[in-house]
Amino acid sequence: xxxxxxxxxxxxxxxxxxxxxxxxxxxxxxxxxxxxxxxxxxxxxxxxxxxxxxxxxxxxxxxxxxxxxxxxxxxxxxxxxxxxxxxxxxxxxxxxxxxxxxxxxxxxxxxxxxxxxxxxxxxxxxxxxxxxxxxxxxxxxxxxxxxxxxxxxxxxxxxxxxxxxxxxxxxxxxxxxxxxxxxxxxxxxxxxxxxxxxxxxxxxxxxxxxxxxxxxxxxxxxxxxxxxxxxxxxxxxxxxxxxxxxxxxxxxxxxxxxxxxxxxxxxxxxxxxxxxxxxxxxxxxxxxxxxxxxxxxxxxx
Amino acid sequence: xxxxxxxxxxxxxxxxxxxxxxxxxxxxxxxxxxxxxxxxxxxxxxxxxxxxxxxxxxxxxxxxxxxxxxxxxxxxxxxxxxxxxxxxxxxxxxxxxxxxxxxxxxxxxxxxxxxxxxxxxxxxxxxxxxxxxxxxxxxxxxxxxxxxxxxxxxxxxxxxxxxxxxxxxxxxxxxxxxxxxxxxxxxxxxxxxxxxxxxxxxxxxxxxxxxxxxxxxxxxxxxxxxxxxxxxxxxxxxxxxxxxxxxxxxxxxxxxxxxxxxxxxxxxxxxxxxxxxxxxxxxxxxxxxxxxxxxxxxxxxxxxxxxxxxxxxxxxxxx
Numbered sequence: 051x052x053x054x055x056x057x058x059x060x061x062x063x064x065x066x067x068x069x070x071x072x073x074x075x076x077x078x079x080x081x082x083x084x085x086x087x088x089x090x091x092x093x094x095x096x097x098x099x100x101x102x103x104x105x106x107x108x109x110x111x112x113x114x115x116x117x118x119x120x121x122x123x124x125x126x127x128x129x130x131x132x133x134x135x136x137x138x139x140x141x142x143x144x145x146x147x148x149x150x151x152x153x154x155x156x157x158x159x160x161x162x163x164x165x166x167x168x169x170x171x172x173x174x175x176x177x178x179x180x181x182x183x184x185x186x187x188x189x190x191x192x193x194x195x196x197x198x199x200x201x202x203x204x205x206x207x208x209x210x211x212x213x214x215x216x217x218x219x220x221x222x223x224x225x226x227x228x229x230x231x232x233x234x235x236x237x238x239x240x241x242x243x244x245x246x247x248x249x250x251x252x253x254x255x256x257x258x259x260x261x262x263x264x265x266x267x268x269x270x271x272x273x274x275x276x277x278x279x280x281x282x283x284x285x286x287x288x289x290x291x292x293x294x295x296x297x298x299x300x301x302x303x304x305x306x307x308x309x310x311x312x313x314x315x316x317x318x319x320x321x322x323x324x325x326x327x328x329x330x331x332x333x334x335x336x337x338x339x340x341x342x343x344x345x346x347x348x349x350x351x
Numbered sequence: 352x353x354x355x356x357x358x359x360x361x362x363x364x365x366x367x368x369x370x371x372x373x374x375x376x377x378x379x380x381x382x383x384x385x386x387x388x389x390x391x392x393x394x395x396x397x398x399x400x401x402x403x404x405x406x407x408x409x410x411x412x413x414x415x416x417x418x419x420x421x422x423x424x425x426x427x428x429x430x431x432x433x434x435x436x437x438x439x440x441x442x443x444x445x446x447x448x449x450x451x452x453x454x455x456x457x458x459x460x461x462x463x464x465x466x467x468x469x470x471x472x473x474x475x476x477x478x479x480x481x482x483x484x485x486x487x488x489x490x491x492x493x494x495x496x497x498x499x500x501x502x503x504x505x506x507x508x509x510x511x512x513x514x515x516x517x518x519x520x521x522x523x524x525x526x527x528x529x530x531x532x533x534x535x536x537x538x539x540x541x542x543x544x545x546x547x548x549x550x551x552x553x554x555x556x557x558x559x560x561x562x563x564x565x566x567x568x569x570x571x572x573x574x575x576x577x578x579x580x581x582x583x584x585x586x587x588x589x590x591x592x593x594x595x596x597x598x599x600x601x602x603x604x605x606x607x608x609x610x611x612x613x614x615x616x617x618x619x620x621x622x623x624x625x626x627x628x629x630x631x632x633x634x635x636x637x638x639x640x641x642x643x644x645x646x647x648x649x650x651x652x653x654x655x656x657x658x659x660x661x662x663x664x665x666x667x668x669x670x
Contacts, residue, residue, distance in 0.1 A: 063537045089654070115594045122656055163483060184365060184366070184369050185373075187365075187366045187369060188366055188369025188370045188372070188373050189373060191366050191370045191646050191649060192370060192373075192374075192604075192642065192645070192646050192649070193368075193604035193605060193607045193608035193645065193649060194604075194605075194608055195608030195609070195611060195612070195640060196607065196608050196611065196626075196645050196646075199611065199626065199627075199630060199642075200374065200377050200378065200638065200642050201377055201381070202630070203378065203629075203630040203633075203635075204378055204381040205382070205393075205640050206388070206392075206393025206394075207393070228445070232445050249369075254612065273489055276497075280499045283499055284499060284500075284501060284612050287501055287615075288611075288615060288627055289613065290611060290630060290631075291625070303501070303502060303505065306505075307501075307505055307616060315509050315513065318502075318505055318506075318509065319506075319509075322498075322499075322502040322505070322506070325495075325502065326497050326499070326500060326502065327492070329496075329497040329498075329499070330493065330494065330497035333493060334493070340356050
């Protein structure tokens with residue numbers, strides 16, 4: 051988020067200097083947007099858990115302790131054990147890795163692709179724009195999960211396929227948002243001035259239009275992150291996502307659902323809580339980012 | 352109004368064709384050789400003879416050039432001939448038809464529940480802005496947004512079995528056979544599915560109401576000495592409700608996607624579960640049909656919502 055236009059927005063809106071330290075800015079966020087800051091802390095917490103999973107998880111997530119199948123939470127296994135006696139807490143901790151990995155890759159790929167296509171669509175217009183917008187319309191005519199399932203049906207279950215499917219679901223929305231912003235930037239005087247002094251197409255697109263589309267891309271990105279994590283969980287829950295031997299929240303929920311939910315509610319409750327808690331934090335952060343970065347929406351809540 | 356209807360219809364058909372192209376490309380080109388995957392699985396673990404492979408290719412029409420395959424598919428679909436399921440060898444439409452009442456009934460129950468709670472929640476939140484009840488309702492909504500639909504369903508089932516030692520009867524009984532059983536079977540999945548839609552709609556109703564309540568004509572109505580109840584329900588709600596209406600067009604797609612998962616959680620034999628089954632058995636003709644069918648329903652609902660919106664709000668159709 052070191053992008054100029056975002057910083058400028060922050061600076062102009064809240065009288066902040068670009069040179070102010072990260073710490074001061076973080077403190078400002080806590081004071082003016084407490085819920086957004088809470089969301090940020092939740093997300094950072096989840097990221098730290100994912101990074102340090104091998105250090106903090108009490109057991110190996112794959113190894114089962116045959117003597118204790120489906121034991122309720124106790125001092126030995128805080129979140130209990132699952133149907134083949136693996137430690138649920140360790141699996142929840144490791145599950146955060148896949149969820150966040152899929153989420154962040156989907157954010158990066160859909161932002162890059164969406165921005166490139168959106169800016170190109172707005173800048174060149176004509177046939178390219180018409181064609182791209184019809185493709186976007188058609189892709190959005192399929193409910194997100196149904197499009198993802200169709201792609202999974204074609205590619206077969208794997209981590210790569212999940213990432214491709216989620217990216218495909220999220221790109222059209224990004225293209226549409228970026229295109230509408232890029233259209234207004236393209237018509238602005240400074241873009242015209244840049245062209246007047248002889249800047250070529252690429253320069254105008256990359257140096258002038260794209261940076262001004264970053265604020266909405268960040269806002270959309272936070273929605274993509276939350277949505278991607280839930281979609282990955284839904285696909286895995288249905289047995290059509292990440293292969294079942296990899297611990298993910300969706301896989302755990304799916305396996306718990308099949309047989310063991312009544313016998314061992316903790317096998318479903320804890321991964322579900324982890325998923326909800328993460329999505330909750332991302333939603334809070336996204337709401338705050340939208341309030342700060344998207345002037346058109348400001349004050350509408 | 353007629354010009355508006357024509358303009359909106361002109362958008363409907365190209366999009367439908369676009370979807371059919373996308374679905375076709377995904378299911379016929381992405382897998383490389385669909386016939387091979389159907390026989391051998393994604394890892395190529397199954398065994399089969401060359402003869403079987405050729406037979407499947409012929410049956411799916413894979414021996415023809417790709418554009419001929421597409422035109423054939425569209426031509427027969429227009430004549431309502433959707434082909435046979437690869438798994439059961441029965442006509443696809445015969446497999447799908449008995450499952451439709453369930454999915455439709457359950458989607459409409461969910462929509463109804465979502466609206467029935469969201470609109471009053473949004474109104475209360477907006478008229479009591481920044482009081483404890485506003486905060487309570489907003490937190491309720493934001494949790495609804497974060498909880499995945501299928502987990503809400505799983506928790507409902509869990510609570511019922513733990514606290515009441517009771518599970519809703521599995522499967523589906525048509526309402527005209529036994530209304531009570533039908534209701535008990537569908538109410539819990541509908542509630543699970545309605546929760547997140549309700550959250551989105553309640554937030555939207557709240558923000559729309561807050562905007563409308565600041566307008567001059569509301570102040571005038573209040574100044575005339577009308578009761579707050581009358582101003583809110585008669586004057587403000589009419590204008591605030593319109594954007595919420597369009598939201599349901601978009602949310603309907605979310606409901607269709609959500610029903611796929613929820614039907615699996617509650618073992619309901621609807622089209623969502625049929626889709627999962629078709630994917631698991633690599634029944635490509637069935638997957639292709641169901642995905643197109645879902646897109647068709649979604650586009651039609653959106654078209655109807657837009658037409659209704661244009662009819663209710665003259666500003667839209669003259670834009």
